[in-house]
Amino acid sequence: xxxxxxxxxxxxxxxxxxxxxxxxxxxxxxxxxxxxxxxxxxxxxxxxxxxxxxxxxxxxxxxxxxxxxxxxxxxxxxxxxxxxxxxxxxxxxxxxxxxxxxxxxxxxxxxxxxxxxxxxxxxxxxxxxxxxxxxxxxxxxxxxxxxxxxxxxxxxxxxxxxxxxxxxxxxxxxxxxxxxxxxxxxxxxxxxxxxxxxxxxxxxxxxxxxxxxxxxxxxxxxxxxxxxxxxxxxxxxxxxxxxxxxxxxxxxxxxxxxxxxxxxxxxxxxxxxxxxxxxxxxxxxxxxxxxxxxxxxxxxxxxxxxxxxxxxxxxxxxxxxxxxxxxxxxxxxxxxxxxxxxxxxxxxxxxxxxxxxxxxxxxxxxxxxxxxxxxxxxxxxxxxxxxxxxxxxxxxxxxxxxxxxxxxxxxxxxxxxxxxxxxxxxxxxxxxxxxxxxxxxx
Numbered sequence: 001x002x003x004x005x006x007x008x009x010x011x012x013x014x015x016x017x018x019x020x021x022x023x024x025x026x027x028x029x030x031x032x033x034x035x036x037x038x039x040x041x042x043x044x045x046x047x048x049x050x051x052x053x054x055x056x057x058x059x060x061x062x063x064x065x066x067x068x069x070x071x072x073x074x075x076x077x078x079x080x081x082x083x084x085x086x087x088x089x090x091x092x093x094x095x096x097x098x099x100x101x102x103x104x105x106x107x108x109x110x111x112x113x114x115x116x117x118x119x120x121x122x123x124x125x126x127x128x129x130x131x132x133x134x135x136x137x138x139x140x141x142x143x144x145x146x147x148x149x150x151x152x153x154x155x156x157x158x159x160x161x162x163x164x165x166x167x168x169x170x171x172x173x174x175x176x177x178x179x180x181x182x183x184x185x186x187x188x189x190x191x192x193x194x195x196x197x198x199x200x201x202x203x204x205x206x207x208x209x210x211x212x213x214x215x216x217x218x219x220x221x222x223x224x225x226x227x228x229x230x231x232x233x234x235x236x237x238x239x240x241x242x243x244x245x246x247x248x249x250x251x252x253x254x255x256x257x258x259x260x261x262x263x264x265x266x267x268x269x270x271x272x273x274x275x276x277x278x279x280x281x282x283x284x285x286x287x288x289x290x291x292x293x294x295x296x297x298x299x300x301x302x303x304x305x306x307x308x309x310x311x312x313x314x315x316x317x318x319x320x321x322x323x324x325x326x327x328x329x330x331x332x333x334x335x336x337x338x339x340x341x342x343x344x345x346x347x348x349x350x351x352x353x354x355x356x357x358x359x360x361x362x363x364x365x366x367x368x369x370x371x372x373x374x375x376x377x378x379x380x381x382x383x384x385x386x387x388x389x390x391x392x393x394x395x396x397x398x399x400x401x402x403x404x405x406x407x408x409x410x411x412x413x414x415x416x417x418x419x420x421x422x423x424x425x426x427x428x429x430x431x432x433x434x435x436x437x438x439x440x441x442x
Contacts, residue, residue, distance in 0.1 A: 003085070003383045004412070005419025007376065010081045012420065014074045027067050029418050030055055035373040037410045038403070041351030042370055044068055044362075069362035071172050078368075082375050083153060083195050087382050089140060094200045094227075094321075096141040096332060097192065098150055098339040099185050099209055101158065103132040104353045112169070112360040113157040134158040135367070136181050138188045139342055141204065141335045144378065145387035147282065147399040150338035151378045152346065152371040154188035157364070171360045182213040190221045200225045202321060204336045207231040212299050215320065229324075229332055232305060232316035236262045239295040241302055255295050262316045265292070266307045273309055276327055280334040282399050291326050306330060345402045346370055374402075380412070381405040 008029055015025040034050040035042050048064045051057050059067075089095060106114050113133040122128045136158050139150040159169070161178045169176045179187070193201055201222060205214070210230025218226040240256030259265055273290040280287065288309040296303050296318070303318045306329045317333050324332075346352050352370035357363050381387070388404040390397070 002412075002416065002419065003380060004376075004416070007081065007085060007379075008418040008420045010085075011078060014077045014081070024067065024070070024072065026057075026420070027051075027059065027064070028073065029420055030057060031068075031369055032373055032376065033413055033418060035350060035369060036377065036406065036413060038349075038406050041354045042366070042373075043351065043354045044356055044366065065362075068357065068365055069359045070365065071361050073365055073368075075365075075368050078372065079154065080195055082372065082379070083192065085379055086140065086142070086151065087379075089142060089196065090199065091142060091332075092328060094202045095192070095196050096335070097153075097189060097201060097203050098139045098141050098336050099137075099189070099203055099205045099214075100139075100339045100343070101134060101136045101181055102343045102347075103130065103134050104347065105130045105132040106353070107131070108358070111358045112171075112363040113159055115160055115163045133363075136184045136188070137339065137343070137371075138185065138192065139339045141332070141338060144381050145400070147387075148335040148338050149378050149381070150335075150342040151375050152342055153192060153375065155367060155371055156184040156188060158184060169360065171364060180213075182209070182217065185209065185214060186217045186221065189218060189226075193222045193226070198225075200227065200321075202227045202229055202319075202324075202332070204229045204332055206336070207233055210318070215299055227319065227321035228299075229317070229319040229321065229329065231333070232262050232318040234261070234263045234316065236316075237297065238262060238265055238305065239297065241293065241295055254300075255297065259294060262305070262307075265294075265305075266309075266314050266316065269307060270309060273307070274326075276330070278327055278331055278334075280331060281337070282397065287330055289326055289330060291329075293322060304329070341402075342374070346374055349403060349406070350374055377402065377406050377409055380409045384408065 011028065012025050015021045030051045031047055033055065034047045037050065037054065040046040040050060044065065048059060048061060051059060103117050103119055114131055116129045117132045117134050119128055119130055134157070136156045137152055138154045139152045141148060141150055143149070158181055159176060159178070164176060164178050189201065189203060203214070203218070203226070205228070207230060210228060215226070215228050238259045238261070240259055242253040242256045244252060269290040269292065273288045276287045276289060277284060278287050289306050291304055291306045293302055293304050299320065301320055302322065303320050304322050304324065306317045306326050308315045308317065308330060317329055319329055350370045350373060352367055355363065355366040357366055388400050388408045390400050391404055
């Protein structure tokens with residue numbers, strides 16, 4: 001039994017055994033297949049057309065649109081099934097999670113979760129306050145066939161307080177209440193921590209999330225097994241660890257002498273830096289770095305800070321996990337960029353921004369479908385014996401890409417499908433048509 005058929009069998013158990021429940025399951029699997037086959041973007045009307053053309057299943061338009069806006073899809077159980085299907089989720093004995101947010105600019109009114117959102121990465125010819133959806137995502141960083149990959153595991157929509165005060169917004173029949181990005185990130189990570197119990201959790205974030213606003217509530221929920229790895233701000237004040245003096249009256253000191261800012265300490269440690277040969281950003285590179293364990297008042301705990309020096313610049317990384325080596329800190333933070341690549345995979349290759357839906361449940365279901373298809377693609381990559389060849393290789397880039405795995409998965413679907421027969425009994429098998437189309441795409 002392949003991983004796809006195994007997942008399909010487990011998904012089937014999550015739906016009721018009634019006629020309508022099993023019909024909903026078949027449409028669920030067919031929608032995933034239509035997204036996974038790289039023929040068209042994941043617009044709802046295109047998915048319906050692909051299901052009819054490629055798989056020979058005719059669904060009334062109004063019924064399929066009602067299905068895409070259904071509140072009966074068991075997404076929480078589906079995601080837990082996908083989490084447990086990852087063969088080797090740990091890296092160095094830790095659950096390596098990347099936390100980030102992205103925006104999806106939209107056009108039109110009355111679209112769920114759309115609001116005026118500040119875009120710090122906007123280009124000079126674009127507005128910094130686009131009309132867009134803001135999405136908080138947690139992904140699993142794991143090496144697959146020698147390259148780092150990010151598997152999206154959990155997602156949440158961020159809505160500003162003013163947006164929620166303008167009127168009651170319901171998602172899956174529940175009224176939404178305001179929660180900032182830190183609270184949403186903590187909720188998503190705690191769900192993953194409950195699935196992977198007793199496993200150390202290392203959250204890799206950018207400097208915006210790398211504060212006590214995330215670490216403090218996370219440790220209240222997951223205790224000391226929650227650790228943080230982030231980039232340090234250049235003006236952060238660093239302090240030495242306190243020197244305990246036995247027998248001295250009064251409360252023991254929490255912080256030692258002030259060492260200076262991260263910029264000042266970086267200049268002082270430049271001569272002590274060592275050269276490491278690390279696999280960073282898809283290649284073996286020589287990295288010059290120095291480290292020191294200091295105290296941060298922003299986190300109220302000791303952290304290991306690693307300064308990575310380049311010719312004229314430097315970058316400071318910090319982690320609360322003091323057991324991590326310098327090489328691990330640099331490599332793990334370098335892998336954080338894969339969550340940004342994951343946003344591109346979901347948006348541009350899977351096509352999540354192209355949905356025409358406005359209903360809250362339809363918008364959420366469409367995003368979950370796109371993210372689940374991305375995760376299934378990477379899970380499939382972990383089970384193939386050999387990594388697929390890169391279609392457009394160059395001298396600088398020879399590692400396989402997400403599109404290469406998706407193409408191999410689509411060919412597998414053309415041969416065997418998901419292992420579940422969702423065709424109508426009076427319809428011929430349309431796998432030869434899928435194979436022909438895949439040959440044209442390849």
